[in-house]
Amino acid sequence: MTLDETDRALLRLLQIYAAQPTGRLGDKLGLSQPATWRRIRRLQDAGVIAGQRLTLDAEKLGFGVTVFLGVKLATKGRVSLEDFERAVSAIAEVQSVEHVLGLYDYRLRVVARDLADFERVLRRRIMTMRGVGNVEANIMLSEEKLAGPL
Known part of the structure; x- marks a missing residue:
């Protein structure tokens, strides 16, 4: 799969703001919400986006x-x-x-x-x-x- 600059910019944003709605991500990239969603879906289908995770603070959860x-x-x-x-x-x-x-x-x-x-x-x-x-x-x-x- 060939990534263009918009794909790379989207991946950078997703790494920082993964929980943001696609419309808000699209606004940052100059894309519509459907176009942003299609790009994310294409990146997921190609395996470039392997998943999403939530980072927890182990110490605050009692794991010191x-x-x-x-x-x-x-x-x-x-x-x-x-x-x-x-x-x-x-x-x-x-x-x-x-x-x-x-x-x-x-x-x-x-x-x-x-x-x-x-x-x-x-x-x-x-x-x-x-x-x-x-x-x-x-x-x-x-x-x-x-x-x-x-």
Whole structure:
């Protein structure tokens, strides 16, 4: 799919103002509401827009600890990557699962209410999973930059 400048401008606006009505977005771009809606629909159908999400403040919801875990699988031949990904993705506290190249096989972002809650998740849910070998935890102290527009 070829994107023109209007498509790119629309995508920039949607990343910042995703909840805005299409008429208001169209006003910013000099388009009518139906034309804006058609462009959004075309971008969705082409897979350029993969979805919409609401960003919540984890700390205000009682999740005061964020930990990044490096996980090295003990034996890649005995547990498939897909099985590990499926199992770890089922843990509610695991917010993201990234297959990476380097010292560890996976990088997980885990949220917990406090350190005791994180220890419970680590000991009872993650360390007991089949195939988990070495794990390294890095506790997030602060987050300086949030994901922004592409």
